[in-house]
Amino acid sequence: MDDKAILKEYMLKEIDIVQDIIKRMAHNSFMIKGWTIILVVATLLLKGAKIQVLIAFIPLLVFWFLDAYFLWQERIYRKLYDWIINNRLKTDKDLFNMNAYRFKDEVQPILKTMFSITLGLFYGSIAILTIAYAAILFLINQ
Structure with a gap:
């Protein structure tokens, strides 16, 4: 086998590893969205003090950041x-080096990612609905 063939074989293995990592990240993101909905709704359904509605923002913000x-x-x-x-x-430089943080300056920071279209629409809509629910609850209980 020549060097090109060996490097091609290594490349295919590296690509498989990176694709698996990306799949895990996407799965984690999907699971976080599910847990966000569950915890926000569960918090809103608890009957208690009016201020308890505001507690629903804690899991929303934590999971929003984690998803970002x-x-x-x-x-x-x-x-x-x-x-x-x-x-x-x-x-063959950085062969099987899965430390991707060397590229962190090439992507948006986490806080900008939080407010990207994909995350902003999902978590923003939950935040707006939670605020609307809190406003209705406060108006009814006055």
Whole structure:
């Protein structure tokens, strides 16, 4: 086997590993969205003091940030994937190096990711609905 064939074999293995990592990040994001809905709704359904409605924002904000973190990591690993595709057949530098943080400056920061369209619409709509529910609850109980 020549060097090109070996590097191609390594590239295919590296791509598989990175794709599995990206799939895990996407699955984590999906699970976080489910848990967000469950915990926010469960918190809103608890009957108690009026201020208890505001507690629903705690899991919303925590999971919103956590989901942004996973999306941020997924984007970093996509940069690693692109690097492997473009460079692996040319060099064996960073062979099987799955530390994708070397690409963190090439993607948006986590806070900007939080307010991206994909996350902003999902979590923003939950926040708006929670605020509307709290307003209705406060008006009814006056």
